[in-house]
Amino acid sequence: MNILKFGGTSVGSAQSISALMDILKKETGVENPIVVLSAMGGVTNTLLLMAENARSGADYADQLKEIETKHFEVIRALLPAGAQNPVLTKLKIYFNELEDILQSVYTLRELSLQTKDLILSYGERCSNVMVSHIARQYFANSVYVDGAELIKTDGNFGQAKVNTQLTETLIRDFYESNKDKLLFVTGFISSNEDGRVTTLGRGGSDYTAAIWGAALNAEEIQIWTDVDGMLTADPRIVKKAFSLPELSYIEAMELSYFGAKVIYPPTMTPAFLKKIPIVIKNTFNVDFPGTYIKHGAQASSLPIKGISSIDEISILNLSGSGMVGKAGFSGRLFSLLSREQVNVVLITQSSSEHSITFAVKPTDALKALALISKEFELELQARKLEYPEVENGLSILAIVGENMKRTPGISGRLFSALGRNGVNIRAIAQGSSEYNISVILSRADLSKAVNAVHDAFYSDLKKTLNIFCLGTGNIGKTLFQQLQNQMPFLAKNNDLQVKVMGVSNTRKMYLNPDGIDLTTWENVLEEQGDKADLGEFIKQMKNMNLANCVFVDNTASHNPIQFYLDVLQSSISVVTCNKIGNSAEYDQYVAFKEAARKHGVEFYYETNVGAGLPIIRTLKDLMLSGDRIASIEAILSGTISYIFNNFKGDRLFHEVVKEAQDLGYTEPDPRDDLNGKDFMRKMLILARDAGYALEEKDVAIESMLPAACLAANSVADFYQEMEKNAAHFENLKQEAAKNNKVLRYIGKLEDGKVSITLQMVDDSHPFYMLSGSDNIISFITDRYKERPLVVKGPGAGAEVTAAGVFADIINVGKR
Ligand SMILES: NC(=O)C1=CN([C@@H]2O[C@H](COP(=O)(O)OP(=O)(O)OC[C@H]3O[C@@H](n4cnc5c(N)ncnc54)[C@H](O)[C@@H]3O)[C@@H](O)[C@H]2O)C=CC1
Ligand SMILES: N[C@@H](CC=O)C(=O)O
Ligand code: NA
Secondary structure, three states, X not given: OEEEEEOHHHHOOHHHHHHHHHHHHHHOOOOOOEEEEOOOOOHHHHHHHXXXXXXXXXXOHHHHHHHHHHHHHHHHHHOOHHXXXXXXXXXXXXXXXXXXXXXXXXXXXXXXXXXXHHHHHHHHHHHHHHHHHHHOOOOOOEEEEOHHHOOEEOOOOOOOOEOHHHHHHHHHHHHHOOOOOEEEEEOOEEEOOOXXXXXXXXXXXXXXXXXXXXXXXXXXXXXXXXXXXXXXXXXXXXXXXXXXXXXXXXXXXXXXXXXXXXXXXXXXXXXXXXXXXXXXXXXXXXXXXXXXXXXXXXXXXXXXXXXXXXEEEEEEEEEOHHHOOOOOHHHHHHHHHHHOOOOEEEEEEOOOOOEEEEEEOHHHHHHHHHHHHHHOHHHHHOOOOOOOEEEEEEEEEEEEOHHHHHOOOHHXXXXXXXXXXXXXXXXXXXXXXXXXXXXXXXXXXXXXXXXXXXXXXXXXXXXXXXXXXXXXXXXXXXXHHHHHHHHHHHHHHHOXXXXXXXXXXXXXXXXXXXXXXXXXXXXXXXXXXXXXXXXXXXXXXXXHXXXXXXXXXXXXXXXXXXXXXXXXXXXXXXXXXXXXXXXXXXXXXXXXXXXXXXXXXXXXXXXXXXXXXXXXXXXXXXXXXXXXXXXXEEEOXXXXXXXXXXXXXXXXXXXXXXXXXXXXXXXXXXXXXXXXXXXXXXXXXXXXXXXXXXXXXXXXXXXXXXXXXXXXXXXXXXXXXXXXXXXXXXXXXXXXXXXXXXXXXXXXXXXXXXXXXXXXXXXXXXXXXXXXXXXXXXXXXXXXXXXXXEEXXXXXXXXXXXXXXXXXXXXXXXX
């Protein structure tokens, strides 16, 4: 025989009760199951609220009406008109009783725990009366059972302790004479010796099911809820949390003790003692196998079973010389707290015995403080103890699993995942059972931490990168297109998901914690976006506090640069194609790198030089492996390269410049290319990466433009001036052609000096043969000195640049 317990959501509406009936049709056969029901979803909370309202003299009539309507609507929806009256009458009697009790509370302005239990009991009574009547349409032998009469407890109202022996006898006797019926038993409620209603603690309906299961040696106890069993983490926090097929009782206990509200922890004990499996199933996804909690649960390959957490916790720290070597000190402390019903959630003690830190619920913190101040008054006065302080705003995160016992490196993985994501740990505890490692951290970091730890332990599963992008121009737009096309491949082959969580241009910004759909981002940004505000964008990004976060700068603007440090210091990686940051003051360039290193995140800027060509990476690898750069010679302006490769025959110079601009090779302002500034930035970044602390003024630039072009104060002006100075460019071209040479704008780093010069080279020069927007770079190093290491290829354009940014993002994910 099975026990089937249905929680609040499973009896919460006409629809879910119909689903419940379908489940019962499958489960009834030779032997009837025993059905245990909670109150309708939300009703217990409303009852509590009404009780509190009555006590404080506030109105509760509307809430009473609300509960009544909730039940009556279900009855009208699920029972034919002729069958409604008896059950409506029965419920009406309950509601009248409830009203009388609330009236007394209201009059006396007094609410004892005993009265509270009585008020709460109506939730389960009403739902069971209602559902057992509805069930009669399909199961003629359905009966309502007041479970309070059969579960006997002490008088600890609100959290009563069960008299197991007496209870089991009562249940067995009752069952013997009612075997042929389909029993609907009220969960959660019980009664004391005097027959007063007591309750088994919030979530106690699970416990009722386990008590009945143990008394009757059930085959299994099924807990029907609204999730697919026990998950690896709270799915509201971790989108990728998944359901666990099997758990041991201890694992389930550890997981549910901390946060995972799927099952009420005391439920485990009766089931564990009688070795009865508990199955957690989803009423709304009946075919899903759910989670089995049982003896000899199969060892799984997962290093940990799950991550659970307590949202709000406070800690108290007790320290002082008076504690050192004092036997019985902690005994005194903790028996005091236990005597006064302060539940201690976690304890850590330093090996010097100089301090004890313990965690309690925030509602208990001040009480604990007061108790300690009184108990240790003398020690505090004599300064042998420091006056303890309460620290609030904290959470506990715990990883749980029996496999931890046999696997070294688990805590390393936990702490490095937290460290990499900038999560500061306030205290740590590992039970000697090694089933659980708990850490205390700031509440603001909890969601990020749980996600980071989930990724770290289930890394064979998909890892998510959360990206926030500035710039929706040439490069930004192309990047989104590439991301969208490549997403399925990455998910399939690299277990990586890249989610765009925020986007901004100069006009609008849009952030969405669920991610932004890349098929509609342009419309969404336009229609749902707020007015752009870079500071606000960064603030909201930081507030989301996501794990594996990347800030992507696809602008050509100075404004984002001032935020890089703050972003890196917030443990968010930066990927940028914007060269302004790295080519401004040397100290700033160094500060970015140091911040990234210190905070364990990445600062990637491959596209700062040669767009997607692997130049920065190559140089970095040379340096890391101990090579030394003797000299660099390079063509690094894709725009100028394109111009010289296409400025032929009778073509006009300014027309070719326009063509380069239309092809997306130039900077947003093409003057930055032609005046050598863009090239200068690239050379400066290369020189710095090669180990030289140079500034902009150290780069000698030979201009290829006549003074009037350089002086143009708008892009339109600039084109006009180039047109007016056509003869200057024509002369350059003809002179080169006359000598069988080509024009090349070449950068050089040698002996720590950087120059950029306009040259005419013949076919003996390695830079002679270039086409399109080609860049070329030749490194002479200690190891590559006979023949240089050369990288060559298209060095400008939206596709190759966006691809370089994309690769940088993926490389953050690989770490
Ligand atoms: N075109 C190319 O081949 C290469 C370009 N790059 C770099 O790519 C970057 C972007 O170039 P394009 O896409 O061509 O420029 P673009 O002018 O087409 O787009 C720039 C975008 O940045 C946005 N923006 C500017 N300031 C902003 C701010 N403060 N906050 C938010 N958004 C802001 C603009 O609204 C625009 O959407 C530049 O830094 C460029 O140097 C790097 C390598 C190669
Ligand atoms: N405008 C740049 C693009 C790459 O950085 C160029 O022309 O090289
Ligand atoms: Na590059």
